Amino acid sequence: MVITSLLAYRFKYMFFVFREESSEFRLRQVKENDTIDIKYGFERIKNNQERTGFLLNMHSTEIINEDKRLCAAVDYYFMEEDGTRFKVSYPFMPYFYILTKRELIQEVTEFLIKKFSGVIGEIETVTKEDLDLPNHLIGLKQKYIKLSFANQTDLIKVRKEILKAVRKK
Known part of the structure; x- marks a missing residue:
């Protein structure tokens, strides 16, 4: 009896997690990732100023485009010679x-x-x-x-x- 209720709970939780993949969840995830990156000193560059740095890391992400839709992008994390950190998001279409x-x-x-x-x-x-x-x-x-x-x-x-x-x- 305990095992079946535990399995039912896990299934319900898995179903909830699967249903959570909505655009609101993905938008919340993007904002959380940005706040974590800012906490570690990696602010997204928004101006077109040229900067030189060493590439530290990269990973896929989503950004909000001009139409207020989530679109795929790659975040590139850099460090300049003076230790300043920044990240660049490069949009792409998978x-x-x-x-x-x-x-x-x-x-x-x-x-x-x-x-x-x-x-x-x-x-x-x-x-x-x-x-x-x-x-x-x-x-x-x-x-x-x-x-x-x-x-x-x-x-x-x-x-x-x-x-x-x-x-x-």
């Missing part, structure tokens, strides 16, 4: 590639635009070398669909749905 049959690229692209409008930031067709081909050393190229996103959460959500569809076939 992405992944999809390989489809050549004749279906346009149809798949249109379907993805309709199904994931507002979640996918950018869709483009790119030509890349396919290292999975048997004779890839001669430079054989394939067309891929590149899906870019504003943040990692959107990327993971779309990737899960696409993987479900791929596994069904």
Whole structure:
């Protein structure tokens, strides 16, 4: 009896933690990370003044863009020669590639635009070398669909749905 109630509590807690991944939680997490960084002397540089420093560390984060949305970024932590610390946030769009049959690229692209409008930031067709081909050393190229996103959460959500569809076939 005690074990089942403990498991139910853990499941409820895990469900709560999973549901907590909302944008409010992520925004709160970004603000907490910034206050911790400021406490250790790493203030985010907001002006375009050129500074020189030694790169100490880097990690992925999210920042608020001009549209007041969370977008993916990388925080780079630096120390100048005089010991002054600062950090720079460099925004980027996480992405992944999809390989489809050549004749279906346009149809798949249109379907993805309709199904994931507002979640996918950018869709483009790119030509890349396919290292999975048997004779890839001669430079054989394939067309891929590149899906870019504003943040990692959107990327993971779309990737899960696409993987479900791929596994069904």
